[in-house]
Amino acid sequence: xxxxxxxxxxxxxxxxxxxxxxxxxxxxxxxxxxxxxxxxxxxxxxxxxxxxxxxxxxxxxxxxxxxxxxxxxxxxxxxxxxxxxxxxxxxxxxxxxxxxxxxxxxxxxxxxxxxxxxxxxxxxxxxxxxxxxxxxxxxxxxxxxxxxxxxxxxxxxxxxxxxxxxxxxxxxxxxxxxxxxxxxxxxxxxxxxxxxxxxxxxxxxxxxxxxxxxxxxxxxxxxxxxxxxxxxxxxxxxxxxxxxxxxxxxxxxxxxxxxxxxxxxxxxxxxxxxxxxxxxxxxxxxxxxxxxxxxxxxxxxxxxxxxxxxxxxxxxxxxxxxxxxxxxxxxxxxxxxxxxxxxxxxxxxxxxxxxxxxxxxxxxxxxxxxxxxxxxxxxxxxxxxxxxxxxxxxx
Ligand SMILES: *[C@@H]1O[C@H](CO)[C@@H](O)[C@H](O)[C@H]1NC(C)=O
Ligand SMILES: *[C@@H]1O[C@H](CO)[C@@H](O)[C@H](O)[C@H]1NC(C)=O
Ligand SMILES: *[C@@H]1O[C@H](CO)[C@@H](O)[C@H](O)[C@H]1NC(C)=O
Ligand SMILES: *[C@@H]1O[C@H](CO)[C@@H](O)[C@H](O)[C@H]1NC(C)=O
Ligand SMILES: *[C@@H]1O[C@H](CO)[C@@H](O)[C@H](O)[C@H]1NC(C)=O
Numbered sequence: 001x002x003x004x005x006x007x008x009x010x011x012x013x014x015x016x017x018x019x020x021x022x023x024x025x026x027x028x029x030x031x032x033x034x035x036x037x038x039x040x041x042x043x044x045x046x047x048x049x050x051x052x053x054x055x056x057x058x059x060x061x062x063x064x065x066x067x068x069x070x071x072x073x074x075x076x077x078x079x080x081x082x083x084x085x086x087x088x089x090x091x092x093x094x095x096x097x098x099x100x101x102x103x104x105x106x107x108x109x110x111x112x113x114x115x116x117x118x119x120x121x122x123x124x125x126x127x128x129x130x131x132x133x134x135x136x137x138x139x140x141x142x143x144x145x146x147x148x149x150x151x152x153x154x155x156x157x158x159x160x161x162x163x164x165x166x167x168x169x170x171x172x173x174x175x176x177x178x179x180x181x182x183x184x185x186x187x188x189x190x191x192x193x194x195x196x197x198x199x200x201x202x203x204x205x206x207x208x209x210x211x212x213x214x215x216x217x218x219x220x221x222x223x224x225x226x227x228x229x230x231x232x233x234x235x236x237x238x239x240x241x242x243x244x245x246x247x248x249x250x251x252x253x254x255x256x257x258x259x260x261x262x263x264x265x266x267x268x269x270x271x272x273x274x275x276x277x278x279x280x281x282x283x284x285x286x287x288x289x290x291x292x293x294x295x296x297x298x299x300x301x302x303x304x305x306x307x308x309x310x311x312x313x314x315x316x317x318x319x320x321x322x323x324x325x326x327x328x329x330x331x332x333x334x335x336x337x338x339x340x341x342x343x344x345x346x347x348x349x350x351x352x353x354x355x356x357x358x359x360x361x362x363x364x365x366x367x368x369x370x371x372x373x374x375x376x377x378x379x380x381x382x383x384x385x386x387x388x389x390x391x392x393x394x395x
Pocket of ligand 5: 246
């Protein structure tokens with residue numbers, strides 16, 4: 001009986017597998033239309049490095065492809081370094097990507113005919129990794145931009161030499177922003193005299209652009225090894241160290257603390273910013289950080305306490321969040337009196353000492369007056385001679 005059920009089960013699962021196969025092969029077949037139109041892959045697909053971390057993909061329509069009135073498009077599939085798939089009716093496309101580990105892409109023709117979508121085979125192409133010995137590339141690259149008062153953008157990058165980089169390695173940093181490329185002229189070195197930091201006080205980065213890419217390329221040279229270049233893409237807003245909020249003013253109105261401030265130096269309007277308000281109660285030691293999206297703030301506080309206040313800013317609505325600004329300078333509000341118990345005790349002690357001193361002085365004074373009013377009864381002076389002057393001495 002059990003054996004029969006077992007066989008039935010196997011048969012049932014085989015049926016299901018068969019049905020699934022039938023169904024999937026059916027659904028995979030939409031490319032065979034009634035009028036058999038052949039779809040040919042594009043030809044002469046090439047990849048060209050057109051700038052730092054930029055590759056131009058271009059191809060030609062297959063000359064064998066019937067032109068007629070079909071809609072022809074191309075399906076582009078980037079496999080590495082970052083997978084991406086899109087379609088285009090053009091025969092070229094530009095991509096920005098870190099190319100140090102190579103680049104590879106597939107492409108095929110898409111043909112739309114009578115609501116039917118037909119596809120050709122894929123054609124493949126790739127760029128090899130950039131040459132160099134392993135572990136010689138820089139690591140831990142990080143970059144920060146800042147908007148200056150003159151509305152230009154500065155750039156500062158730091159990195160670590162690769163573990164396999166010889167001691168004589170000299171690294172060179174380039175940045176590219178859109179079509180502009182520049183090499184760093186202001187390096188800071190580590191103790192082996194290798195460049196590990198670079199500053200551009202002015203760049204071509206447009207502070208008004210949103211979420212544009214800053215390309216960093218670091219290559220190097222050494223007598224003992226080929227140094228493998230390294231590339232990284234940064235979103236210009238994500239690496240921006242936001243400026244500090246300006247003109248922070250804080251005052252008390254009855255039991256409320258009122259604060260106002262101006263947005264940091266930035267081309268973005270004030271609606272783009274959010275703030276963190278740090279409130280520290282110096283009496284109780286309580287700390288609070290409040291998130292605020294306007295430029296002013298009212299909060300009920302304990303008026304017997306003294307507070308310290310700081311504010312920092314970030315942008316986020318108009319673009320990607322950056323690095324939080326530094327905290328603004330500390331501002332104190334509230335009563336100062338009972339703030340410090342030591343000062344309190346000292347004050348009490350001081351008053352007490354003064355009072356005591358005063359009291360003693362008064363007592364002395366009174367005594368003096370008293371003695372003037374009622375001069376002490378003079379002890380009778382010995383007008384008479386001691387009848388027995390020698391008695392004492394004898395004793
Ligand atoms: C593809 O490239 C080959 C060789 O470079 C060239 O002879 C041919 O004309 C090109 N095909 C097209 C369609 O441009
Ligand atoms: C091209 O399109 C027109 C109308 O859109 C149609 O009448 C004609 O048959 C089409 N030609 C071919 C070759 O498909
Ligand atoms: C460098 O980056 C690695 C991995 O991201 C991290 O583990 C390491 O702590 C970083 N080194 C320094 C010195 O920051
Ligand atoms: C580093 O890269 C720049 C830009 O591609 C290139 O001009 C330069 O020759 C390279 N230097 C080395 C040492 O590879
Ligand atoms: C900050 O205050 C100063 C002086 O009160 C004023 O000149 C300046 O315009 C203010 N800045 C902003 C951004 O409002």
